[in-house]
Amino acid sequence: MKSKNSIETKTGSLRWRLTLVSLAMLVVALVALDAAIYTGLRQRYYSELRTELNSTVKHSFDVTWLKDEKPAKIARLLSAPDVVAVVVRRGAYPAVGRKIGYETPLPSIAGPPTNADDSQAQFNIDLKSRSDLISDTAMPFGASSRDSVIFVASKAPANATLKRLLLAELIGTLLVLGIVMLVITFVVRLILHPLDRMALVADRIAGGDISQRLRPSTASTELGRLATAFDAMLESLAASLTSERRAHEQASRSEERMRDFLSDASHELRTPIAGLQWSAEALLRHGHDRERREQLSFEIVRQARRASQLVGDLFAMARLDQGLKLERKPFDLGELAAEEIERIREREPRLELRLASENGCPLVADVERIRQVISNLLDNACKATGGKGKIEVFIGRSGAFTELWVQDSGPGVPEADRERIFQRFVRLNDARDSKRGYGSGLGLAIARGFAEAHGGSLVCTEGDSGARFVLKLPLSGRAERNEPARVAQAS
8 A cells, every 4th residue: 555655756767768759859850851851852853844844845936947847857856855745736646756764655656546636635645644744735836737746744854863862861861860879878878877876876875885975066957956965865864874873872871871870879778778777676676775775876877877868969960860950140159169168167177178269250150069069079078188187279260260179188099090080989998088987989970060061170180288179160251051961971
């Protein structure tokens, strides 16, 4: 059953169609030319023959000395090269001057010898019935009053020439058709070569090579426009296939990352949940011991807090993967950093915290996301220093960006691990403190994701005494407001 949107295309041979049409037009033209030449020459030959006949008749009137001559002599003397004079005298048989050229016989004039008048009558009848003869009757001044002269001209020489002309035209037409057919076949093949090229390109594309193109040298011709449209269709198909392939690859990578993420998340959640379960069971067994009960209660709170933080980090990573929509508004980065430093100072009184900020660091960004980035960097520095070192924060401008440095006095990060620490669920033994608990391994990945969502970056470099984390965010003039942002998931 044919689809309503399908169009049935006739696929007859275009090469043979063009060849046959060209030959048909040529045949018509040659036949018309041959007919015109034949008709023109035929009229010319017959006109010349009629002119010669009339000239012979006219000259016969000037002959006066033939009055007493015999009919046979009169007929012979009045005849011209292509015109025969026949003298008809009452009571005598017709006298013929000579035979017409090409031995074309006149009508029978012998007849029955018994009656000359009947012979003359029969001769006149036969003469009128002959289409290959033309005649004219005259009464020359020099002939006897009893004589009449019939001048007869034959069309045989002209007809013979016309027959030879027809034969020559037929042979010439056939030769011309044969030669032209060869030329037309070559020319048509040359003209249709671009279509053969299109078919070849289509076959190669069907074989998997989507890079094939026609690239016409002239795009203004019919075949050029067809080739250009063909290339445009191929570009569209190639773009569609590439987009579909990329989407499939991206979906495959997303699915693989999601499996890895769920596997890591379940592994990370298993520890605090198992700790909660063990502490709760131990609390039930040792509930009568007050000191033990307090220890177990503290452990339950610690594990619950860790699980809550891990769930919050997982939720933040999921939002980054789905495309984070930022709520941008203007604020001062220096003031925001000062608030977070005061929070750390109250929690960690033994830490030495310093803030150096240039005047006026305005941003147009999501305040809470940037606050979370700074908080993650400061918390990471606290864990690296063990809560009793030094943390320095510097804020300034660098070209079209605002930079925020967080440098600690901890052991630093090896150069080989400075990029790996931004991957999910990665923790370095040197950068954690068992007394302060283990992080989820998602803080730096989340911080970089928020930075990239704003069009910035977050990297780890070598500091003066420890690790230095550099956050770069575009200035207010370069920021775009309220646009959903997606960041690539770190592998």
